[in-house]
Amino acid sequence: MSENQTETIKRLKDIDSPADLKGLSIKALEELAQEIRRTIIETVSRTGGHLAPSLGVVELTLALHYVFDAPRDKIIWDVGHQSYAHKLITGRRERFHTLRTLGGISGFPKRAESPYDTFDTGHSSTSISAGLGIATALKVHGDRHKVVAVIGDGSMTAGMAFEGLNQAGHTESDLIVVLNDNDMSISPNVGAISSFLSRKMTGRRFVGMKKDLENFIRSLPGVGESVMNLVRKSEDSFMTFFTPGMLFEAFKFKYIGPINGHRLDRLIEAFENTKHLEGPVLVHALTVKGKGYGPAEKDPCHYHGVGCFEIATGTLLSGAAKPAPTYTEIFGRTMTELGAREEQLFAITAAMPEGTGLVEFAEKYPARFMDVGIAEQHAVTFAAGLSTEGLRPVVAIYSTFLQRAYDQIIHDVCLPNLPVVFAIDRGGLVGEDGPTHHGLFDLGYLRMLPNMTVMAPKDENELRHMLYTALKHAGPVAVRYPRAAGTGVTIEEDFRLIEIGRGELLREGGDLLIVAVGSMVAPSVAAAELLQEKGIAAGVFNARFVKPLDGRIADLAETCGHVLVVEENVRYGGFGSAVLELLNDKGLYAVRVKRIGLPDRFIEHGPAAVLRERCGLSVKGIAAEALAWRMGKGEPTGG
Template sequence: MDLNKISSPSFLKNLNQKQLEALAGDIRSFLIEKCSATGGHIGPNLGVVELTIALHKAFNSPTDKFLWDVGHQAYVHKILTGRASQFDTLRQFKGLCGFPKRVESEHDEWETGHSSTSLSAAMGMAAARDIKKEKNYVVPIIGDGALTGGMALEALNHIGHEKTNMIVILNDNEMSIAPNVGALHSVLGRLRTAKEYSKAKEELELLMNKIPVVGGKLASTAERLKDSLKYLVVSGIFFEELGFKYLGPIDGHDFEALEKTLEYAKKVKGPVLVHVITKKGKGYKPAEDDTVGTWHGTGPYKMETGDFVKSAVTGPAWSSLIAESVRKCMKEDERIVAITPAMPVGSKLEGIQKDFPNRFFDVGIAEQHAATMAAGLATQKMKPFLAIYSTFLQRAYDQVLHDIARPNLNVFIGIDRAGLVGADGETHQGVFDIAFLRHIPNIVLMMPKDENEGQHMVKTALDYDGGPIALRYPRGNGIGVEMDAEMKAIPIGTWEVLRDGQDAAILTFGTTIPMAMEAAEQLADQGVDVKVVNARFIKPLDEKMLHEIMGANMPILTIEEAVLQGGFGSAILEFAADHQYNVSIDRIGIPDQFIEHGNVDQLLEEINVTADETVKRINKLVANKKQVGSRKI
């Protein structure tokens, strides 16, 4: 089938099982080919091909509402709703988003990037439907990994209590990004094997039905026996006790089983949970064989072999550098413990997991729990390292403020993917952490200029006993600098002058330092002498250096790959105001908007975070200073 000709999923209603299977094959081939060029979440989407087709055949989108909790599993949904022709632009600048996007299609009812949100949103949509006396179905599709998120469990509790009409699809592939962990994962594991006991179940159910229910002591004894037997024979008792009708487990690649189960689910009053077993990466051997999460989301690859197309890199991956620096310190200090919320692969913690299994904790998709667990460890004189993406740290804001910073506990937060991340877009850009951490008392916040300074900052954080300390580091690779053989701590709150100058000062840190140095060279060619400062401690500021710069009435330009509101530049403005300096200050950074997906360099160009813009702003600051000076004369 020519998938580019699909404009609506309504055509599925007329397809028989053989035609559906052929369509599934066409979609798999299409995804494997397109993602080999653009990269993307190929493994998760190959696993939901039949499930997505069956859902669109059974329901009527957009009247019926689909909520893809695992938003990166929506590629098949996008194809069936008329967006196949845009897949050459998937996750590219100004192209098709890799997640559901309301402005893209009326079929994208809910936008997701962080997991475990769909059930709460579905409850809201179902409540609105019932208030308006409408009759549509609300169908959230949630993964087994996402189900461990506290928010999902809160929603299950409420939906079951309200007896809300809703069909929850539990897409169980035994993995989120990495293999799932936890007690709930074990519960689902037992359900997956429930079919082996179907004969025993049937016999026990017959026995239960024969138990007489009459008055007195016999009745109460019979009821207790029936309750006990129920836990042996009813699949999904966990969900049944929450108020859901449990259906499954069923093969998520079997169209006949999917169709029968979904049609039955539509007739049930109250909440229903359909437990579907799928295979992540199905139909593409390299992805099917993946057991650690390598094929969860990839860059471009060679379609024939599955070999990844690797771009030229000069330095180590930032995640690896930080994790390996922590691992080295763990050999010397038994107090250090590593924690991750389901990102051992993404944050490159496999070495720690292998070498120190008793001091490594993957808590699953549970960022709030991870943060407060780190606080608990710190109360017992341990040194917890919490490795967490910037975008996911947002979910644990209260725990950082209330449980870590307020009691001033020694927790080391490794903020991975700080700054723009590119293809995953606005839900994953790590640009808010400075603004939401900087105002919290007791916290130290820093970012290195290169990987050598990065390893020293790990040592700084693990040696620090003054309370919480956070280290930001970007996605991607370092710049390839020479590494010191020995790690050493950096004095807290100290900056570094990278280039001296008298006409103006650029204060910046991390990924924008090379841009600032490039601009300074261009300005030098124009006769403008600029000081460039590695403002590596975002909090606390280097007040001594700031007094020197502002006391000399030197114009200042701050640059940050983070939001301007409440960010580093705001801190410099506050310092000037607090100390009554009347110095000219300008700021470059992320404007007051969400930044969509695309190549990071393209995104920076789009929002004017560039060397050319830096030159322009400095020239304006210097010219204004000269004009003010001439008027004073």
């Protein structure tokens, strides 16, 4: 980059596309980086979002867009937690204040949102495989534009990333992988690969060793300078020996780095040199997660994904007081209590000890806790192995991430009928993270599996009893609960077994039977009270179990003749389908059934309560649907 380049653009308001970065000096880019950071902090303080990851890659983002020619060159952001600076400089600056709000821009890359978003992301470790596919397609088309996959060191711990590296190296594909190494995923990274990646060449020990070696060589009489010239020529090999370069070169990648990921001059130089290379290349950039905002730098785990906060102090803005502890908090407390009683209890998480509520359990019972990193498939089969030797593993995982380990659930847990418990957090709509994070499919994809028991609590007290019951059951169990505060019920101190497949009738009514499960039980009871005011006597049955179903549902349905099924899951193949199958198997063809659930589409991002209302899953929505249907104005049987 020339020292004579002008600084005609310095303000973010002047950046409408990456083309506006071209020709800026390093100084101008550095000033722009600071303004981007301020904008991200100000916006996320109001909307919530993935703050620390995006702050850590501002310079990296500017350097990529300065050197490469997006969208003709393809830039893929793994997971997408770190894409806010990318959004700001690719034509979405004026809408950035709508980040993660209903009708606003997504918190993740989204192809429908911008041509600069090469690939839809939201789950980790997909960028290398997707990038390899895109690079292969460009080669088929005779297109020589570059493909760049930006992946974090946390995402690099997942097996899928190494499958992509292996294939790219084998085919010698023209692919650039940028490793954003901040020694963090969501929680601190774990595992041997993470330790290997964290060998930073800026450490005092290495710098001192290198300086001592140089001084010694120069002191050699007569040959010192000649030997030093030879050392300088072979410095790349020397660096490679002491860095992760040898790992990536084993995959036949050209390794460049490590590079200070906050030095624009060095990043730009590296990318300028890299874009002319052919074949697979890996650029290793060292960054600081949360860079530029003190609280986020100090606690990047807490500020990875954060709600609204006060910028001056970093204090979260709580808004309305929480009516009760969250289901996640209750799960964590319950696991800690059960850990004292059940010596065989073993807890597993996939890089989410804080998110799943297992921090206290991990502190009290470190020998019976394992964070396996971003490796959901491994987590499930690891749990299966534990269970064969008498331990009782609980795999705590978000619904949307459990999807990644479906084959392992089938083949390694259900087929041998092993007693593994799946504690499935974030079941149902989760809000502002949107379609990649909503847990809408688990009731359907789990209930079809032989040997699997699936249950969902109506409140936080029932969650405790279900976890205890699951640990006593001699087979696979899934306990599914929402991302929400509990209902505020009294928590019973002791635990009790719930009979497998046994629900409970909460309210009697001869005109209509509402059969609800999990998070929809409480609003269904409230809806029944509204219906009573309209002269309709609605009974409410808490199914508890999606599988096996309580056969009394059929008896009650036959008595009243009208059944309304309510679930926070997709309707097709979900809980309502299970009720229809039960009635069909019992020969109750005359019973009229109406299902309320989530539609056959991916649900956008927005406040969870608003999304539920739009899908008819609020108290008023359930009551209105029931009233219209019962009065003969709704859809026909099976709707």
